[in-house]
Amino acid sequence: xxxxxxxxxxxxAVVVASAISLHAQALNHKIDFPKDSPVSxxxxxxxxxxxxARGANLIDVNAALSLRNSGQKxxxxxxxxxxxxxxxxxxxxxxxxxxxxxxxxxxVHISTRLVRPLTAGNPVVEVTLxxxxxxxxxxxxxxxxxxQRNMIRWELEAQRDRKYFKTLLAAxxxxxxxxxxxxxxxxQGDSSQRGVQMxxxxxxxxxxxxxxxxxxxDIPESPVEASxxxxxxxxxxxxxxxxxxxNRSNRPVRHxxxxxxxxxxxxxxxxxASMPADMTLAPNQSGPVAQDAALRFDRPISIQSMSGxxxxxxxxxxxxxxxxxxxLDQTRLRxxxxxxxxxxxxxxxxxxxxxxxxxxxxxxx
Amino acid sequence: xxxHVMETDLALYAAGDxxxxxxxxxxxxxxxxxxxxxxxxxxRVDRQELRRSADDMPASVDWDQLAAEMTANIRVxxxxxxxxxxxxxxxxxxxxxxxxxxAGLVVLLAGAWWLNIPRTDTETIGxxxxxxxxxxxxxxxxxxxxxxxxxxxxxxxxxxxxxxxRIDQGGLEPVMFSVSTQGSASxxxxxxxxxxxxxxxAYVQ
Numbered sequence: 001x002x003x004x005x006x007x008x009x010x011x012x013a014v015v016v017a018s019a020i021s022l023h024a025q026a027l028n029h030k031i032d033f034p035k036d037s038p039v040s041x042x043x044x045x046x047x048x049x050x051x052x053a054r055g056a057n058l059i060d061v062n063a064a065l066s067l068r069n070s071g072q073k074x075x076x077x078x079x080x081x082x083x084x085x086x087x088x089x090x091x092x093x094x095x096x097x098x099x100x101x102x103x104x105x106x107x108v109h110i111s112t113r114l115v116r117p118l119t120a121g122n123p124v125v126e127v128t129l130x131x132x133x134x135x136x137x138x139x140x141x142x143x144x145x146x147x148q149r150n151m152i153r154w155e156l157e158a159q160r161d162r163k164y165f166k167t168l169l170a171a172x173x174x175x176x177x178x179x180x181x182x183x184x185x186x187x188q189g190d191s192s193q194r195g196v197q198m199x200x201x202x203x204x205x206x207x208x209x210x211x212x213x214x215x216x217x218d219i220p221e222s223p224v225e226a227s228x229x230x231x232x233x234x235x236x237x238x239x240x241x242x243x244x245x246x247n248r249s250n251r252p253v254r255h256x257x258x259x260x261x262x263x264x265x266x267x268x269x270x271x272x273a274s275m276p277a278d279m280t281l282a283p284n285q286s287g288p289v290a291q292d293a294a295l296r297f298d299r300p301i302s303i304q305s306m307s308g309x310x311x312x313x314x315x316x317x318x319x320x321x322x323x324x325x326x327x328l329d330q331t332r333l334r335x336x337x338x339x340x341x342x343x344x345x346x347x348x349x350x351x352x353x354x355x356x357x358x359x360x361x362x363x364x365x
Numbered sequence: 366x367x368x369h370v371m372e373t374d375l376a377l378y379a380a381g382d383x384x385x386x387x388x389x390x391x392x393x394x395x396x397x398x399x400x401x402x403x404x405x406x407x408x409r410v411d412r413q414e415l416r417r418s419a420d421d422m423p424a425s426v427d428w429d430q431l432a433a434e435m436t437a438n439i440r441v442x443x444x445x446x447x448x449x450x451x452x453x454x455x456x457x458x459x460x461x462x463x464x465x466x467x468a469g470l471v472v473l474l475a476g477a478w479w480l481n482i483p484r485t486d487t488e489t490i491g492x493x494x495x496x497x498x499x500x501x502x503x504x505x506x507x508x509x510x511x512x513x514x515x516x517x518x519x520x521x522x523x524x525x526x527x528x529x530x531r532i533d534q535g536g537l538e539p540v541m542f543s544v545s546t547q548g549s550a551s552x553x554x555x556x557x558x559x560x561x562x563x564x565x566x567a568y569v570q
Binding site: 056062082087088089090091092093094095096097098108109111112113114115116117145188193195196197198199200241260271273274275276291293295298338341342344345346348349352 | 556
């Protein structure tokens with residue numbers, strides 16, 4: 001018969017199962033920088049990192065790395081890749097607003113959870129250098145994640161925005177800079193974002209959804225013009241975008257990105273995704289772009305319309321075009337385009353330390 | 366006589382079964398009423414005929430046995446009636462012990478599931494069950510058709526072939542996040558003290 005002793009046995013089983021399941025192991029990790037790397041590791045702290053077996057290997061990486069610029073050039077940004085064998089995909093941590101001169105130190109914090117199937121042996125997390133960008137836009141690193149393109153764009157945006165703020169300071173004095181900072185902080189606070197998932201490959205039901213037109217905002221200075229956009233729209237999802245692009249510059253293009261804007265039933269617009277495309281476009285040449293992907297929003301949304309604009313272009317020689325501040329000051333774009341990492345850094349300095357600290361920071365460049 | 370005596374009283378009067386007072390009243394009426402008197406006479410004749418018939422019954426009848434057989438037949442009839450009448454269900458008495466064992470097992474299984482099965486697997490099973498329940502009408506486009514990358518106020522996430530990467534930068538809320546149709550998701554964080562910006566990303570392999 002069932003009695004108190006049986007209850008005790010079940011309780012013990014639960015406790016033992018819990019203890020076995022939650023037994024977290026110290027994480028094996030490897031930080032692998034090439035010997036000729038312009039960045040060297042000063043110290044590492046993986047104190048809160050661990051690996052737990054719970055149906056799969058749950059690997060929590062919480063690390064603080066102290067790094068030093070051991071090269072001869074100023075470092076503007078850096079990307080580290082985080083991965084483990086058999087885990088899905090790769091993760092990365094980038095610091096885009098660095099200004100580390102030779103011999104100077106800086107720190108990077110990594111907080112990542114990886115899940116991989118249970119396999120024999122302890123999982124090993126690898127942290128490797130994917131790339132370093134210097135102030136002359138030269139690059140070092142294997143670039144496995146194609147981070148060079150992003151890092152160059154961040155640096156071009158940083159140069160553009162610092163120049164813009166310096167011009168404001170020269171023309172309007174500290175008060176002019178203050179107004180612009182307040183305006184920037186207000187825009188950052190107003191930006192409406194929605195959680196979104198993206199799936200590549202053929203989706204289950206997007207093909208059955210009706211196709212809608214995709215309008216493009218024309219930026220006159222853009223070297224590439226986009227047109228004839230179409231995409232399928234369903235309940236809280238949009239997908240299978242396709243459009244045509246024409247290279248209206250006199251330089252061959254090898255990569256471009258389109259910002260995808262969605263308008264909801266309340267008339268609010270927000271950036272839903274970016275659509276990068278690798279393609280070769282000779283001057284004046286046109287070509288189609290089709291993306292086999294679908295977006296799904298984490299909250300119900302009735303998509304009323306879609307639009308887009310060319311947000312960056314990479315030429316065959318590796319140089320890039322990004323919209324100027326003048327182009328972004330078009331009312332509609334100004335509300336939609338995310339501020340650059342550098343604008344966010346500078347506005348945060350103003351917010352925390354005041355106008356004089358911001359002016360001193362701008363003088364460094 | 367304008368009013369006659371009730372026929373039942375006449376029958377009792379004919380048998381001598383009326384009370385004394387009531388019998389005197391009926392006797393007085395019958396003397397003066399030819400119609401009632403004729404009815405009383407007819408009842409008395411019928412009574413005498415009945416007695417004669419009773420005298421013709423077999424002498425060997427055992428009245429006690431006959432009464433017992435009739436009682437038995439009545440009971441058989443009642444039992445047969447119960448067979449064709451809907452019966453009331455008896456509520457089985459449930460013991461607390463099997464219930465306690467079952468509850469313990471449920472708790473044990475739920476605990477083991479929570480401890481050992483990753484949340485993503487639970488979500489995947491939940492989506493599959495919802496799909497079955499709704500016959501596929503609730504299916505979302507990204508379900509198990511390919512790698513999924515997501516970006517939200519909780520960070521970035523990649524789910525592919527049962528594996529997962531989630532980068533949340535220590536629980537901080539990103540100042541912005543986005544996904545790319547080439548298979549990546551990114552989130553941007555700003556250090557409140559230094560202003561240093563950190564961008565995390567997950568990439569489909």
